[in-house]
Amino acid sequence: MxxxxxxxxxxxxxxxxxxxxxxxxxxxxxxxxxxxxxxxxxxxxxxxxxxxxxxxxxxxxxxxxxxxxxxxxxxxxxxxxxxxxxxxxxxxxxxxxxxxxxxxxxxxxxxxxxxxxxxxxxxxxxxxTTGLSDTPPPGKTASGNASAALPPNSVKPYPPRPAHVAQFQDKLMSHAEEASRSTGIPAKFMLGQAALETGWGKREIRNPDGSSSHNLFGIKAGPGWKGKTVQVATTEYVHGVPQKRMESFRAYDSYADSFRDYASTLKNNPRYQNVIAAGGDATGFAQGLQRAGYATDPQYAAKLSRIIKGSLSA
Structure with a gap:
């Protein structure tokens, strides 16, 4: 009516x-x-x-x-x-x-x-007109609704994504969706974390020859890691104070491998079980990662939550 x-x-x-x-x-x-x-x-x-x-x-x-x-x-x-x-x-x-x-x-x-x-x-x-034409009159759709009277593109569901966000999502969304199916964590949550860790892909961890290590999540190479590694300088917070250190990080052959290893890390490490359980809520997911010790930055949860709810909300 x-x-x-x-x-x-x-x-x-x-x-x-x-x-x-x-x-x-x-x-x-x-x-x-x-x-x-x-x-x-x-x-x-x-x-x-x-x-x-x-x-x-x-x-x-x-x-x-x-x-x-x-x-x-x-x-x-x-x-x-x-x-x-x-x-x-x-x-x-x-x-x-x-x-x-x-x-x-x-x-x-x-x-x-x-x-x-x-x-x-x-x-x-x-x-x-006589009504014999199959073409709907101006301002009408084929079903007779008047919504077409509005100028094209005057009603937009969301504002356009910034170019760097669109490029990042388009490049990695399929890998995020695959990891989401195995963990239950929404794909955009993982994309948000990859964006935070790499500065939307602009600060990826790189090998000595300049090629990408494909490490999107800043996962370090601990004693149990048997794959390729790369040494890079990173900032760690000790008692809230930032310190520069050289750390060993995992290196992968592709972004798909990075997402798979990230999903495996969250699924198989007991300290991240509460993060998996809070996977349906952006704030709970971000805070769970910080409480589990994923990063030492005291603002990590706030930054991650802001990216998921802001840049990736559409």
Missing amino acids: NIDPTRISAGSTDTADLSALRRSAQQNSPEALKTAAHQFEALFMNMVLKSMRDATPQDSPFDSQQSRMYTSMLDQKISDKFAGNGLGLADALMRQLANNAGMSPDAVKAGGAANAAGNAADAATSSA
């Missing part, structure tokens, strides 16, 4: 309108969200005025059921007037609804006008 935007000034705030408002907010169209936001502002203002009236003594000789009815009508008109001029509440609500629906707030603000223009074009087209 679509709500006519002109009903904002009609003034009804009964139960039927509240139900219609709820249905309108659930529609993923800019026009519906814009209308719902303005109606909510009008409803809110009417409740404020009603509360003020209720707090006023009603013992006037002119007070009657009829006067209260007309006062209520006046309050509704005042509410509509305030909402029409904009108090800021509708704009804030539109931004929130747009974010929840994955829309651009600007597209929601322009949605009413764009859809009105699309409807006018539909009316003009339908009067000039």
Whole structure:
């Protein structure tokens, strides 16, 4: 059910309108969200005025059921007037609804006008054609919805990814998904850790000849490691104080090997069992890694959580 935007000034705030408002907010169209936001502002203002009236003594000789009815009508008109001029509440609500629906707030603000223009074009087209064509009229999709009235690309689920983030994800996502299937940890959590450890691939651990060691997770080569190694300078925190050291790190033949070894490390080392258990929550995953001693940086969990929730949230 679509709500006519002109009903904002009609003034009804009964139960039927509240139900219609709820249905309108659930529609993923800019026009519906814009209308719902303005109606909510009008409803809110009417409740404020009603509360003020209720707090006023009603013992006037002119007070009657009829006067209260007309006062209520006046309050509704005042509410509509305030909402029409904009108090800021509708704009804030539109931004929130747009974010929840994955829309651009600007597209929601322009949605009413764009859809009105699309409807006018539909009316003009339908009067000039016979309906024999299979091509939908302007502003309509093949199913008859008016969502196509909006300009192309005006509604975007998420802002575009920065180039370095997109490149990093595209290069490593398939390996992260494979490791995710074996550990249960979301792929973007592991991508976030690889991004933190390598500076989005710009500070990879490299072999003496300059080639990549493919070590995306900063895993050191302990006594039990039988594979290739590389010696590099690293920063370790001792009692919160950063210190430069030369350490031996594992080297791999490919990024796929790096992800597989990382997954194996988390699965088979008992100290990381709680990390696996918290794999569904970004903050819990990051804090679990730090508590387990994965890194000595005291800000490691905060940095990792920020990358997962920020750069990799889309």
